[in-house]
Amino acid sequence: MTQRTSPISLASTLTCPHCGAETTEAMPTDACLFFWSCPACHATVRPKPGDCCVFCSWGTVPCPPIQSARTSQSSQPESAQPGCCAR
């Protein structure tokens, strides 16, 4: 069934950098998740330096604002993308 034409994915599997556990989380489209608590080891996970949210650093799919930026400007290098929280 076709619901939308948007290729943006709203679920990302986060890999905990502390214990390696993989957890699939739903991503909000209008906010970034800067802190994420791993359900396996209860560590507070933060993004890597330069990344705007934990999905960009540890998820299989980056956050929706980054996805839409990549879709519209796919020729841009990653480093040139403004973070969705950089304001």
Ligand SMILES: [Zn+2]
């Ligand atoms: Zn963990």
